[in-house]
Amino acid sequence: MPLRTLLASLALVLAGGAALGAATDGFRAFTTETARRIAVRDHPVAVPAVALQSQSGARLRFADFRGQWLLVDFIYTRCPTVCLALGGDFAQLQRLLAGPIATGRVRLLSISFDPAHDSPAQLAAYQQRFGDLGQGWLAARPLSADALLQLKRTFGITVIPDPYGGYTHNTAIHVVDPRGRLVEILDSGDAQRAAEDLRRRLGS
Amino acid sequence: MSRARRACSIGAAALLLLGLRMPPVKGALEATMTAQMLLLMPLLFVAGALLRAALPARIVPRSAAWDYRGITGLVLASVASVFWLLPRLLDSAVSQPAVDAARYVSIPLLIGLPFSVSWPRASFIVRGVFLLECVATLFRMGWLYLIWPHRLCNNYLLDDQQRLGQYLVLIGLAACIAIAAKLLWGRFDALAEAPPRASAQH
Structure with a gap:
């Protein structure tokens, strides 16, 4: 009976290990944040063709950016913490990528997930704060x-919501x-690296 | 008598599981990482343990041949527990219905039930190893949640994660104290009744 128990336990450990590997993308992703980075790298997803309104009040669609590389972040303009860092990143990217931006090959897009509050005027003010x-x-x-x-x-x-x-x-x-x-999700807080990543893609 | 007991335990487990599925209860227990891990998951474990009395009378003795000293059952419970310690699964259990369903099925059936079947069979050493590993895991996960400077779950706030870490470390400490007290002053029937080695079952 010890032998049967040993075999059964080994089988359980092996099956558990295999299942754990499957649940963590081969032991690579233990958090949702890592998982979504791996998921889009392995399987790029088409962005939805939704309508947006820009800081100037103009209507946009994602399709308008076809043929250009687009860097996107998600913000709300009242944000006292991480969006400040993201805003700083994008202002820095605007300078680092000035060349490809001037030739129309790259665009930066900050999307608000708080549309009720973030009117075009608020969005423009948000960009102003970072020296757009x-x-x-x-x-x-x-x-x-x-x-x-979507x-x-x-x-x-x-x-x-936070408290x-x-x-x-x-x-x-x-x-x-x-x-x-x-096609790729990069860490915020490192505009330099994001700019390098994009230049590499533009070069290829 | 045993049929009544079986019906009772199935009823109690079903009632508990249904209660935990009710939107207000479920919502409250998933609102924080702390409640999900320290209330919802232990209650799912209890629902599985209640099902032990519902097992057909023959199953438990028959399973003993594959569960020497309760080892197989405790291995199963341990392996299944690992999944529900991962931040990724705590996170997606809240936002993905399939993971949510897997949690409601697997914690009772793969953790609570095997534990309740195998624990009574487990010898002193097996229990000791299992408890030590539980305490170590409480400290490991507690420490991780306590010191990690970023959110590990997109659905939960950082202070919630750190509070959960504190509670896990405190529960680990309490478990250490309880185990120490048991070792110093507790009664160990298993030791007193342990048969001589030669007559060990084969």
Whole structure:
């Protein structure tokens, strides 16, 4: 009976190990944040064709950016914490990527997940605060609740209310290729690296 | 008598599981990482343990041949527990219905039930190893949640994660104290009744 128990236990450990490997993308992703980075790298996803309104009040669609590389982040303009870092990243990216932005090959897009509050004027003020150069960086809000939901689902953005009347949300720099597919998710807080990543893609 | 007992335990487990599925209860127990891990999951474990009395009378003695000293059952419970310690699964259990369903099925059936069947069979050493591993896991996970500077779950706040870490470490400490007290002053029937080696079952 010890032998049967040994065999049964070994089988359980092996099966458990295999299942654990499957549940963690081969022991690579133990958090949702890592998992979504691996998922889009392995299987790029098409971004939804939803309508947005920019900081100038103009209507945009993701299809308008076809043929360009797009760096996307998700923000809300009242955010006192991580969005400040993201805003700083994007202002820095605007300078680091000034060349490809001038030739129309790269665009930066900040999308608000708080469209009720973030009017075009608020979005423009948000960009002003970080020293927007006025070229290549768009801030926009989705025009419907459904559009916001689709964006959050596709990009893997989770927004939860915090105790101070604001939101806590996961942050990253999302790379959308000229065919309109989300192909890479980069850590925020490192504009230099994101710029290098994009230059490498432009070079290839 | 035994049929009544069986019906009773199935009823109690079903009632508990249904109660935990009710939207207000489920919502409250999933609202924080702390409640999910320290209330919802232990209650699912209890639902599985209640099902032990519902097992057909023959199954438990028959399974003993494959469960020497309770080892297989405790291995199964341990392996299944690992999944529900992962931040990724705590996170997606809240946002993905399939993972949510897997949690409601697997914690009772793969952790609570095998534990309740195998624990009474487990020898002193087996129990000791299992408890030591539980305490170590409480400290490991507690420490991780306590010191990690970023959120590990997208659905939960950082202070919630750190509070859970504190509670896990405190529960680990309490378990250490309880185990020490048991070792110093407790009664160990298993030791007193242990048969001589030669007559060990084969």
